[in-house]
Amino acid sequence: MIKKSFKLFFKMPRILIPAILLIIFQATALIYYLKSYSINGDVFLYILNSFSNCLISFIIIFYVSYEFFYLLKRSKIDEAIYANRNGKIKTLSSMAVVLTTIPALEFLIMFLFELGVILNSGMTDYSYIVHIASVLFLYIFLVGLIPIFIGAIFALKFKRIGSYSLAALIFFILSDISDILFMVSQKIEINLWVIKYFFGYILPNDLNSMLLQLDTYGIPGEIYRWNLVLFWIFLLLFFYILICKIKIKKVRVVSLSLAGVLAVINLVGYFKGGSHYEFGPQLDSISMESYYYNKYNKPKTMDADFSVEKYDMKLNIWRQLDAEINMKLSDESLNSYNFTLFHGYRVERVTDSDGMELPFDREGDYLTVHSNKNTPSLNIKYSGYSPILYSSSQGCVLPGFFPYYPIPGFYDFIKSQSYTPILDLKKAEFKIDISSPRQFYSNLNSEEQNKNCFIGKTDYPTLISGFFRDDPDDDYKIIAQTVKELGIDELDAKYIDEIKKIIEEKSKDEDIKIDLNNITIIQVPYYIINGFYTSGLVYFISDDQLFITFNEEPIKDEEAEHIIRAKKLGYKKYLYDEWLKASGVEYPNLS
Amino acid sequence: MLTIDNLEKSFKKNKALDCFSCEFEHGIYGLLGPNGSGKTTMMRCICDLIKYKGKIDCGGAKIGYLPQQFGMMKSLKLFDMMKYFATLKKIPTPEQDEEIKRCLELVNLYDKAKDKVGSLSGGMVRRSGIAQAILGDPEVILFDEPTAGLDPEERTRFKTMLKSIGKNKTIIVSTHIVSDVEAVCDKIVIIDKGRKKFIGTNEEVAAIASSKAYLVEEKFEGILSGNYYIKDRITRNGENYLYVLSDIPIENSIAAQANIEDGYLCALKNI
Numbered sequence: 001m002i003k004k005s006f007k008l009f010f011k012m013p014r015i016l017i018p019a020i021l022l023i024i025f026q027a028t029a030l031i032y033y034l035k036s037y038s039i040n041g042d043v044f045l046y047i048l049n050s051f052s053n054c055l056i057s058f059i060i061i062f063y064v065s066y067e068f069f070y071l072l073k074r075s076k077i078d079e080a081i082y083a084n085r086n087g088k089i090k091t092l093s094s095m096a097v098v099l100t101t102i103p104a105l106e107f108l109i110m111f112l113f114e115l116g117v118i119l120n121s122g123m124t125d126y127s128y129i130v131h132i133a134s135v136l137f138l139y140i141f142l143v144g145l146i147p148i149f150i151g152a153i154f155a156l157k158f159k160r161i162g163s164y165s166l167a168a169l170i171f172f173i174l175s176d177i178s179d180i181l182f183m184v185s186q187k188i189e190i191n192l193w194v195i196k197y198f199f200g201y202i203l204p205n206d207l208n209s210m211l212l213q214l215d216t217y218g219i220p221g222e223i224y225r226w227n228l229v230l231f232w233i234f235l236l237l238f239f240y241i242l243i244c245k246i247k248i249k250k251v252r253v254v255s256l257s258l259a260g261v262l263a264v265i266n267l268v269g270y271f272k273g274g275s276h277y278e279f280g281p282q283l284d285s286i287s288m289e290s291y292y293y294n295k296y297n298k299p300k301t302m303d304a305d306f307s308v309e310k311y312d313m314k315l316n317i318w319r320q321l322d323a324e325i326n327m328k329l330s331d332e333s334l335n336s337y338n339f340t341l342f343h344g345y346r347v348e349r350v351t352d353s354d355g356m357e358l359p360f361d362r363e364g365d366y367l368t369v370h371s372n373k374n375t376p377s378l379n380i381k382y383s384g385y386s387p388i389l390y391s392s393s394q395g396c397v398l399p400g401f402f403p404y405y406p407i408p409g410f411y412d413f414i415k416s417q418s419y420t421p422i423l424d425l426k427k428a429e430f431k432i433d434i435s436s437p438r439q440f441y442s443n444l445n446s447e448e449q450n451k452n453c454f455i456g457k458t459d460y461p462t463l464i465s466g467f468f469r470d471d472p473d474d475d476y477k478i479i480a481q482t483v484k485e486l487g488i489d490e491l492d493a494k495y496i497d498e499i500k501k502i503i504e505e506k507s508k509d510e511d512i513k514i515d516l517n518n519i520t521i522i523q524v525p526y527y528i529i530n531g532f533y534t535s536g537l538v539y540f541i542s543d544d545q546l547f548i549t550f551n552e553e554p555i556k557d558e559e560a561e562h563i564i565r566a567k568k569l570g571y572k573k574y575l576y577d578e579w580l581k582a583s584g585v586e587y588p589n590l591s
Numbered sequence: 592m593l594t595i596d597n598l599e600k601s602f603k604k605n606k607a608l609d610c611f612s613c614e615f616e617h618g619i620y621g622l623l624g625p626n627g628s629g630k631t632t633m634m635r636c637i638c639d640l641i642k643y644k645g646k647i648d649c650g651g652a653k654i655g656y657l658p659q660q661f662g663m664m665k666s667l668k669l670f671d672m673m674k675y676f677a678t679l680k681k682i683p684t685p686e687q688d689e690e691i692k693r694c695l696e697l698v699n700l701y702d703k704a705k706d707k708v709g710s711l712s713g714g715m716v717r718r719s720g721i722a723q724a725i726l727g728d729p730e731v732i733l734f735d736e737p738t739a740g741l742d743p744e745e746r747t748r749f750k751t752m753l754k755s756i757g758k759n760k761t762i763i764v765s766t767h768i769v770s771d772v773e774a775v776c777d778k779i780v781i782i783d784k785g786r787k788k789f790i791g792t793n794e795e796v797a798a799i800a801s802s803k804a805y806l807v808e809e810k811f812e813g814i815l816s817g818n819y820y821i822k823d824r825i826t827r828n829g830e831n832y833l834y835v836l837s838d839i840p841i842e843n844s845i846a847a848q849a850n851i852e853d854g855y856l857c858a859l860k861n862i
Contacts, residue, residue: 004675011666076662080723083638083656083733084679091679247639 001094009098015067019102022060026106029053030113043121044215044483047132050110051219054139054203057106058147059171065099065151066163073155089244092156096148096240103144111136125467125482128218131394135219139204142229146202149236156243173199201228215483216466216525217395223319224276227269234263274319275385275392292343300366304338304408306331310429311461313405317436321345321391321398322383325405332376339367339406340413340422345384353377365403366410380406388419393437395467397525399540399547400443400460401425415588418533421540423572425459432461440465441479443520443545460542464522476516480523491523491548495556502560512568520545533588536578537562541571592616593637593652593731593761598645600632600785607632608643609785619757621772622765623855624782630765631659633782634733637763652730652761653680659735659765661720665709669700669719672708673726680727694722697752699745713740721749725756732762738771750775769852779851781858789858793851800853803862805844806832815841820860822853838862 010016033049072078072091082088114132150170154163172178178196204219214220238259246252312326323345329337341347343365350358350369353376361368369378385391389402398404401421403413411422434440434452441464444454454461467482471493480491489495500516507514524539524547534540537559539547548559566574576587593615600608608629624630636643638656663672670691677687695701698718703711711719717740724732738746753762753775763780764772772779779796781788789796807815809824809831819837826832835841836857856862 001678004678007671008664008667008675011664011671013666071664075664076658076660077664079635079638079640079658080656080661080676080720081679082640083654083658084676085653087679245639 001090002097005091005094005098008095009068012068012071015064015071018060019064022057022064022102023105023109026053026057027109027113030110034113034117037117041121043117043123043128044218046117047114047219050114051139051204054143055171055175057103057140057144058174058203061099061102061144062147062151062167062171064102065148066155066167067151068095068099069152069155070160070163086247089246092152092240092244096152099148099151100145103141103148106144107136107141110140123482125469128467128483131218131221131467135204135221138221138226138229139219142233143202146229146232146236149233149240153236153239153243170199174203198228201225202232214525216397216468216481217390218467218483220394222274222276222392222394224270224272224274227266227272231263231266231270234259234266238263272319275321275390276387296343296364298364299412299414300410301412302338302410305334306337307408307426308406308428311405311431313430313432315432315434315436315463317391317396317434317438317440317465318393320383320385321404323405324379324381327378327380327406329375329377332374334375335371337369337371337375337378337408338410339369339408340365340403340411341367341380341382341406342384342386342389342403344386345382345404347380347382349379349381351379353379355379365413367406391463395438396436396440396463396465398463399524400458400462400542400545401540404463405461415533420533420588421575427457427459429457430461431455432463434463436465438465441468441470441522443522443542458542458544460540460545462520462522462545466525468523477520478523479520481525491521496521498556499560499563502557503564506560507564510564510568512564514563514567516546519543522547524549533579534575535582536566536574538566538571538574541566541574592650593763594646594648595633595637596646596648598633598636598643598647600629600636600641600643606785608636608645611645611782611785611787613780613787613790615761615763617759617761618777619753619762619764619775621776621779622763622782623767623769623772623779624765625767625859628767628783629785630767630782631735632785634658634735634763634765637731637733649731649761653727655724655726655729655732657720657724657734657737659739661717663708663716663719666707668705668707669695669711670704672719673704673723676723676726680729682727690726690728691722694726695719697725697756698722699748714742714745717741718745718749721752730760732756732760734762734764736766737764738766738768746771769855773851779855781855783859789854796851796854796858797849798854800836800849800857800862802840802846802849803836803838803857804847804849804853805835805837805841806847807835807841807844809833811841811843814843818860818862820856820862822856836860836862 030050033046036049037046072081081091111133114136115129118129118132150167154166158166173196238256241252241255241259246255307330308327309330310328314324316322347360347362347367350360352358352371359370389397389399389404391398391404401423402419403411403422407422407425413420413422430444432442432444432454436452440452442454443460443462444456444458447453447455464479468479469482470477470479474493476493476496478491478493478496482490496516503514503516522545537548537555539549541547541563546563569577579587595611595613598608598611599606611629611633622630622633632641634656635641637647637649638654673691673695674687677691682690692701695704698721700715700718700722703715708716717737721734721737724734738749741749753764764776766772773793776793778790778792780790781796789799812833815835815837817837817839819835821833821835823834824831825834834847836853
């Protein structure tokens with residue numbers, strides 16, 4: 001039947017031509033994007049571009065599917081076909097299989113192009129190929145099944161005008177145009193984004209935005225997105241099976257139950273949530289954060305009467321950050337312990353060293369634990385995520401100056417839509433044991449047996465994961481991004497060697513010591529800087545880590561100078577000076 | 592054999608089929624009934640195209656069906672379309688061409704096999720519908736208004752074809768045109784308002800109207816009484832007559848020879 005349905009498909013110009021045009025369009029677009037790739041060499045930009053036609057593809061596949069299935073009704077052949085034993089299921093499923101070849105072809109073509117670009121770029125991180133294959137499979141192939149099912153169900157159940165009207169509504173919700181709803185929702189204070197995303201997340205939305213780059217994160221393909229796409233597929237499959245009217249009761253019941261159960265499981269999975277990395281001009285994570293802070297946050301500042309001597313952290317980073325932190329406190333006699341912990345983390349439980357639950361207050365970014373007896377240590381269990389400092393199975397960027405772990409004292413670290421680094425932290429012993437499918441990197445040293453377990457003393461425990469690599473054989477401990485980005489090459493030992501020479505030369509008369517061999521040099525993603533109030537070429541520097549982004553010959557000297565100055569002044573002063581220089585106003589923390 | 596037991600089907604508040612029971616043995620059955628009597632609904636129930644209450648048992652026999660409204664994909668060749676049906680009916684590939692040829696020849700369309708469906712006339716499409724229904728030699732064949740759109744020659748050809756394929760099969764021909772079934776059907780089922788009114792041979796149907804058909808001069812129209820139905824107005828020897836079916840004898844009338852159509856009408860009108 002599939003062969004016959006293919007023949008049918010090929011004989012229908014009104015559906016065959018749009019399908020062919022779609023494939024040609026995708027291939028042409030991919031060739032066209034090669035032109036810009038040949039200029040900028042940005043592998044990630046290439047995939048961003050290739051995803052930009054997802055909605056067009058969605059609409060065309062819907063049209064093709066609708067018209068293909070509607071043909072049965074329009075040509076009045078349907079009853080003659082359905083009257084045959086299993087005629088309906090055979091015909092409808094073979095037609096669906098035929099249509100499946102469209103997203104399958106799109107997937108194949110796009111993957112081949114992406115593969116070519118990756119191999120051409122000389123990238124050595126082959127996990128990127130797996131990532132690209134998986135997101136293409138998700139957004140091109142699996143998402144491509146959704147308009148097939150919608151088209152089929154509409155064609156078999158509704159009239160043409162109703163179908164296209166309903167489809168237009170779906171396209172509207174999927175498109176960026178419907179972001180206008182967000183504006184409305186802000187005014188009426190009802191979060192309509194929940195509805196928008198229930199449909200909209202099936203497409204890699206906002207990828208057209210070049211404001212933020214996600215090269216170390218890749219294309220967002222988190223588990224909840226898979227859940228959502230699979231939910232729609234199984235839900236539509238459920239209705240499709242209903243329409244197909246499978247005659248054998250056992251088969252019907254089993255297939256319906258299976259589709260129904262899988263739809264429910266995925267729906268639960270979607271609402272179970274996880275680290276949502278939100279970006280783009282419409283839903284700028286920072287402005288969303290700003291919205292939160294404007295509405296709910298009452299900033300506090302208070303020095304802690306204690307410090308944490310040792311953190312024993314067990315982090316489970318899959319859908320989001322699930323943390324269990326054991327802290328050895330410097331002062332066990334206090335009645336309350338104040339911490340700053342990002343509001344995106346929900347504190348589940350606080351216990352003392354005896355395992356007794358302690359009462360606590362959670363207010364925005366602040367956590368106050370109460371105790372009426374000696375408390376040598378605290379155990380805090382929490383989970384959640386930040387929309388910009390993501391932590392999921394796809395990647396993780398948690399700088400040590402961000403309160404992803406309880407930091408003693410109250411800090412106001414949000415100013416005018418941006419985070420500010422929490423600085424002047426005291427050094428503590430850390431043991432961070434991470435359970436995740438990905439390799440993690442840190443300024444702390446990892447254990448021999450368990451590369452995702454980090455131990456050491458630091459003031460800023462930074463955790464990084466995603467498309468990064470480190471090279472233990474290098475003279476330096478460099479954590480570099482592996483995806484070629486426009487204007488940014490992979491940070492390597494050769495470049496640091498050159499920087500080192502310049503620093504040595506320029507700082508020979510200065511009373512400072514910059515030992516690049518003994519600190520962790522992290523090539524931080526650009527969008528982290530975007531989310532923070534930073535300025536200058538050094539994005540952070542402490543005793544054991546240095547955040548820089550660029551690896552460019554022309555700014556090498558300047559970069560070295562900045563490192564000297566940041567080290568000389570201390571990062572806080574450097575940051576404030578650079579900010580004042582760049583913006584003409586004082587750094588927000590000073591105001 | 593096809594058994595229908597207490598078949599019921601309603602569309603909102605309208606009962607299309609109301610406790611319809613019938614046993615169809617091998618043979619050709621004419622399903623006669625006025626428009627909206629439930630003929631098409633019954634056929635669609637037999638083909639399992641719609642949900643229904645009651646029981647339909649065809650003993651696992653293959654069913655061929657010509658729907659009342661039948662069309663084909665216009666951009667396909669007739670032969671390709673038939674191939675599609677042949678595959679759907681699980682006819683082994685090596686036998687498909689021969690079987691398609693047989694069926695198209697039966698409906699006098701084999702010379703059009705390579706033509707696109709879009710180039711065929713309405714009558715030809717109807718005949719190709721008949722061909723797809725008999726494709727694969729099904730044991731039960733349902734024709735819903737098969738002669739609609741056929742010219743007289745093709746109607747005759749269809750009846751001849753029915754006779755030739757009717758052996759060892761159960762064929763139901765639904766129509767409201769009595770002449771379509773009277774020459775070829777072994778039995779006639781009269782259906783009205785979703786209920787079976789009568790089942791019997793041609794003679795038995797005609798017998799319903801025996802002693803109930805009269806020719807009455809038009810001037811006596813006013814004296815007609817009881818349950819009657821004026822079937823026709825005819826002129827004989829310059830005089831105008833009414834052809835009346837009546838359940839009581841009519842004075843000053845001439846008894847007429849009742850036919851199947853009279854029987855059908857008497858059954859419908861409860862005469």
